[in-house]
Amino acid sequence: MVFNSYTFFAFFAVILALHHLPLSWKTKKVNLLLASYIFYAAWNPPFILLLWLSTVVDFYVGRALYTQENPYKKKLLLVISLIGNLGMLCFFKYGTFLLDNFVLLVNAMGMDYHPAKPNIILPAGISFYTFTTLCYTIDMYQKKSEPVKSMLDFSLFVTFFPHLVAGPIVRPPQLVPQFESPRMATTKQMMDGLFLLSLGLFMKVVLADGMLAKSADDVFGTNDLLPALDAWAGVLAFSGQIFFDFAGYSTCAVGVALCLGFVLPQNFNYPYAAIGFSDFWRRWHITLSAWLRDYLYIPLGGNRHGLRRTYFALMVTMLLGGLWHGANWTFVVWGGLHGLYLWVEKFIRDQREASAGGDLVARGNPWLGFFYAFLTFMLVNITWVFFRSGTFEKAWQLLQSMFGMTPEPKALLTSLALLKIAVVIPAMVIAHWLMRNTKVLDVAHKLSWWMVGVIWSAMILLLIWTQESGSSFIYFQF
Secondary structure, three states, X not given: OOOOOHHHHHHHHHHHHHHOOOOOHHHHHHHHHHHHHHHHHOOXXXXXXXXXXXXXXXXXXXXHHHXXXXXXXXXXXXXXXXXXXXXXXXXXXXXXXXXXXXXXXXXXXXXXXXXXXXOOOOOOOHHHHHHHHHHHHHHHHHOOOOOOOOHHHHHHHHHOHHHHOOOOOOOHHHHHHHHOOOOOOOHHHHHHHXXXXXXXXXXXXXXXXXXXXXXXXXXXXXXXOOOHHHHHHHHHHHHHHHHHHHHHHHHHHHHHHHHOOOOOOOOOOXXXXXXXXXXXXXXXXXXXXXXXXXXXXXXXXXXXXXXXXXXXXXXXXXXXHHHHHOOOHHHHHHHXXXXXXXXXXXXXXXXXXXXXOOHHHHOOOHHHHHHHHHHHHHHHHHHHHHHHOOOHHHHHHHHHHHXXXXXXXXXXXXHHXXXXXXXXXXXXXXXXXXHOOOOHHHHHHHOOHHHHHHHHHXXXXXXXXXXXXOOOOHHHHO
């Protein structure tokens, strides 16, 4: 079930109605838990067993980790949790990838080995709920917070349907306390939640799918050499598409949760206004960036053990962050490029002995800040080539087209497609820059009621006019 479907609207209306009935808080939580399982079962019902298994194992292992004083038994419990979660993730997400690379390796060594292709179906959202449960057991091992007392609360924390399939990646202290006492959205929260839901759907349906998706698909799907204009337009279209698609999902998730009286963490903060790449990762997929920082980068040494260790930790974190997105070496290269960008940025900043981040704006030089933000945006677009391309051959072909290295290129995009990109992408970048230090709800609250009404009505009319329903979100495949 996806947010941009008529089925979801019927489902959500029933959930809202049940949540507002005069029932006990425990009954309402049971309703939300059952609704979350139904929401997930809409993809593939048998995979509920995996979700349930991950929940039960980590609930009891987490409790045992917190109370266990024997260091050897404690490490063994942590290993059990890591093997259970990462083993499940590796099998379903990376099983075919690992087998294919093993076959290539043994054949390169002169052995003729061609096993049957495994038929492994990737469970929706497995990367997200695996990280959600992993952070709980690691926190219990380090005693960063107390174990969740109720299996019902823990199950709801893991499976709560707004964040279940594509985040935000929540941590127990962010959500579990909200389940401990009755929650009901205030009138303001309900209106804010419905507005965010409308905005998220507008970003996904009208902008990502309606304006940009076809151009991106055409450019990345062709086998022909392209003019530089078409190649850049396709990459820029994907840059906008993936932002509007994923940020649209996160906005919907926050809005849906808010309608029920719950607050989820922010996942995007105008990333294309980032000045530099450390700033970009503080703004793009914020909850994943924070997870990788706290559970991978810092344990690897972070910036506490000298420059070499810092550079090593940065690169390993970004390479694994790239692999988290998909079982393909192109994702690893995407992560590696971001790691390289972060290396260069850190080297320059260390040489200057000062951060070049928000200071450029704070010092009264916004134009220089905008220039660096635009440069960051263009370099990020280079990385999207590897993220979106299925093979290195296609990625290299597209890069050649982008930089005019192709003889006799063939035009692909229509004038209308180029016009859509020329309107949407600059508007997106400018909007990010103007909004970089604020939030959309803060701006909406400052506007007059009739102005909000006009904007809201326009979004809904465009949603109806576009008439797109049921298109899957990009990050569902991760």
